[in-house]
């Protein structure tokens with residue numbers, strides 16, 4: 001039985017109220033001022049209480065409302081009835097020989113996701129997940145093979161940043177300088193929470209829009225949405241093939257948003273001004289690495305003044321594909337450069353801990369970690385052996 005003294009006259013049962021609580025991590029500074037301001041105002045609390053809560057949230061120090069120690073105890077208890085501040089639990093940290101660190105986070109409902117910290121000189125890039133799993137099913141990607149579980153909330157995306165930033169500081173890393181939405185999931189398939197998280201990271205935590213990159217496999221409505229926004233968030237497009245036929249073999253979404261439609265959306269994005277596009281091109285031996293394809297890619301990239309990242313394919317357990325050999329990547333790159341396209345070959349980071357692009361597959365790994373007799377209902381283990 002709930003304590004009748006905890007009824008607040010709203011007519012809402014305390015347990016039901018708990019379910020309706022607002023996640024502080026999912027609020028932009030403006031929304032937080034509104035919501036927490038209303039809460040404090042209705043209790044005749046001074047305005048500086050709102051600032052205190054905002055500092056605990058965006059300063060990143062509090063891992064729960066209970067940790068907001070300069071807010072009176074009774075008020076924290078009250079806050080806790082209307083708001084939540086949940087950080088994921090670190091289930092595991094894996095460290096690569098190259099300094100890359102991968103976190104496996106357990107969310108409130110037990111769902112597992114991964115994020116990756118990549119140090120490069122004085123930069124520290126954080127790679128965030130936007131979904132638990134991914135529904136896009138790209139044939140070269142371990143996340144795609146592991147299947148889709150659910151969308152993340154804006155607060156769950158932001159929480160990865162807060163927890164990673166705190167961990168990095170404790171490990172003596174520099175501050176997180178760049179954020180890429182290149183972990184698990186397709187960000188533009190989870191549009192509203194992802195857009196909210198972009199605003200929160202930018203306005204609340206002060207990460208410059210040009211230092212945040214959203215990577216998409218080509219969801220046109222989301223690209224057009226980003227194009228309309230005034231902030232200059234960067235866009236990376238996972239192209240992987242310069243023609244529809246080849247792209248269809250790699251990316252099922254090509255059926256829904258074929259290349260010509262995608263390129264039209266990118267022209268709109270480009271015309272919005274000041275927003276740079278990067279093409280990601282995973283180089284798979286004898287699949288998409290013919291230099292003739294580089295000429296076609298160059299035509300596309302040049303038209304959009306896009307930068308091209310060539311990423312050697314990171315082997316996954318699902319396909320018998322190999323990364324393109326170094327000389328093959330070099331030849332491909334040379335063609336692009338001769339056509340005046342800016343490009344770089346990206347060295348894989350964190351491969352030894354399965355943290356490299358396309359290797360995140362928390363769910364599949366977890367299903368392997370549970371005893372065999374409990375694996376009946378878990379499809380992932382089966383898929384791993386396919």
Ligand code: SAH
Nearest residue numbers: 141182185186215216238280313314357358
């Ligand atoms: N869903 C988004 C973002 C996550 S994937 C997207 O696809 O863009 C991040 C990047 O890793 C994408 O460019 C994706 O194409 C690439 N990738 C996926 N599997 C890979 C693999 N096995 N080797 C190299 N890159 C891969």
Ligand code: SF4
Nearest residue numbers: 134136138141144217
């Ligand atoms: Fe999803 Fe991106 Fe992997 Fe495709 S490459 S399955 S969109 S995470």
